Amino acid sequence: MAQISKYLLFTFEILNEMYAALGTGAVGLMCLIKFGFQKSALLKTAAVCAATAASFIYIAPESKKIKPNKKKVVCITGCDSGLGFSLAQHSVDLGFTVIAGFLSLDSKGCKELRKSYGNNIIQIQLDITDSVSVNAALKTLQHFLGRNEGYTLHAIVNNAGVMVFGEFEWLTENLIQQQVNVNLLGTLKFTNAMCPLLRQYGGRIITITSHCSQVTLPSLAVYGATKAALAAFSDGLRVEMAKYGVNVITFIPGSFCLQSNIMARQLQNVQEMHDNFTQEQHSFYSDYFKRFNIYLSFITPPPMPVKIQDEKMYKIYEETLLDETPKVVYKNEDIRYLIYHTLFKISPWFVRDYLVVKFMSMPSYTPSKSLKTSLLEYAEDADL
Incomplete structure (x- = not known):
């Protein structure tokens, strides 16, 4: 059990450092690598193995190519x-x-x-x-x-x-x-x-x-x-x-x-969504729906x-x-996609979901009123 705990702690420390490096960007990643080389023989060994493998991949012959032609x-x-x-x-x-x-x-x-x-x-x-x-x-x-x-x-x-x-x-x-x-x-x-x-x-x-x-x-x-x-x-x-x-x-x-x-067709799609909202959805999503689509409007x-x-x-x-x-x-x-999508695959779901939100960088939902209040207003408007 002690050996298993040791490996779990080691894995946790590695993932923790990766998330810290991702949050601080290139500078944080460089500092992490420098610290690792100073303190860890394992990292040095892994780096040498990675460099050797990369060299073999680089000098390995490329797969045979087909010659394109008009036929x-x-x-x-x-x-x-x-x-x-x-x-x-x-x-x-x-x-x-x-x-x-x-x-x-x-x-x-x-x-x-x-x-x-x-x-x-x-x-x-x-x-x-x-x-x-x-x-x-x-x-x-x-x-x-x-x-x-x-x-x-x-x-x-x-x-x-x-x-x-x-x-x-x-x-x-x-x-x-x-x-x-x-x-x-x-x-x-x-x-x-x-x-x-x-x-x-x-x-x-x-x-x-x-x-x-x-x-x-x-x-x-x-x-x-x-x-x-x-x-x-x-x-x-x-x-x-x-x-x-x-x-x-x-x-x-x-x-x-x-x-x-x-x-x-995103503008037409937004109009179609808006036109088909129920009264309750108009009330619930009003500000968020507007901010969400204003943000997307810059992708023209x-x-x-x-x-x-x-x-x-x-x-x-x-x-x-x-x-x-x-x-x-x-x-x-690109490197951003590579880092994020690698972390998406190896992270626990709650960390993965947090990273997905950071990756998307979309406007956040900030309720202006409680769901209960929204539902009560909807019920009153519908004479329920």
């Missing part, structure tokens, strides 16, 4: 703006033939790509929630591959998605269904239709998930649930498709809300679709397409 076709969904708009351009620049799906062929993103890339990006109308649209896209792909000898379907990139920011109680049935239908059911529908072609050509399935698939954040409960479901779906599908020579990959591209249109999408500026993200995306033996998950994250 390898990449089909990407959701190219009207944001990530899909950016990945379509990058894939063409790498040398692939790109078939880009647009919710509307009259969208700003579609027109911009047509202007910049002409016929180098083949544009199709694609609504992944609509079976007729998905089947039309499948026939277009089959026709294109059939009449171009030597062309193969190298990959589909499941990118189309929508995100609604708001506490779960605020979301209308329409806003919940919209996220489930596009992010999850639409992706499943499109992937299912493409499976025969992927088997025929030995292609790969790249599904865009999110850090929310690993830790679902408050105000993004439904969005996170759909992304977590996609990650689970990919886990099962990967094993199924491996025996047919089809690789299944998930790609976490990082955060770039200010460069994306994923929140383009660009007026025109722009290519995301993140060289690291593109580098990792290239690996999903070009690694001959791809990894299961590819992730793009």
Whole structure:
């Protein structure tokens, strides 16, 4: 028991120091490391082992790469703006033939790509929630591959998605269904239709998930649930498709809300939530709902679709397409995301929840009246 207590105390001290370092930032982390080297032989040994392992990783040969060319076709969904708009351009620049799906062929993103890339990006109308649209896209792909000898379907990139920011109680049935239908059911529908072609050509399935698939954040409960479901779906599908020579990959591209249109409809969504509040909800959430959405209003999408500026993200995306033996998950994250998400995984739930709140940095709920008072006023107004 004494030995167990010793190990538990040691673990507690390590976690305590990590949280202290996180709270004080880079300076605190540097002081912690300096103190550790002065006082702990164990830390010195661990540092030497880590440096040795890093050296081996650095000098180890990279996995073999596939050479892109125009006979390898990449089909990407959701190219009207944001990530899909950016990945379509990058894939063409790498040398692939790109078939880009647009919710509307009259969208700003579609027109911009047509202007910049002409016929180098083949544009199709694609609504992944609509079976007729998905089947039309499948026939277009089959026709294109059939009449171009030597062309193969190298990959589909499941990118189309929508995100609604708001506490779960605020979301209308329409806003919940919209996220489930596009992010999850639409992706499943499109992937299912493409499976025969992927088997025929030995292609790969790249599904865009999110850090929310690993830790679902408050105000993004439904969005996170759909992304977590996609990650689970990919886990099962990967094993199924491996025996047919089809690789299944998930790609976490990082955060770039200010460069994306994923929140383009947030103002309309807020109005829909507000209009569907009950009288009690208006009374209860009034000030908090207002402050919450004023805060979000500063995250404004660009007026025109722009290519995301993140060289690291593109580098990792290239690996999903070009690694001959791809990894299961590819992730793009900065140091802040890495530290927080590591602590989310190893912390007790009450510490984890506190860190999630700090990570989100959203306006806090400060009740102006007690719940009892609010309910009494609601009862009086309703003549109960």
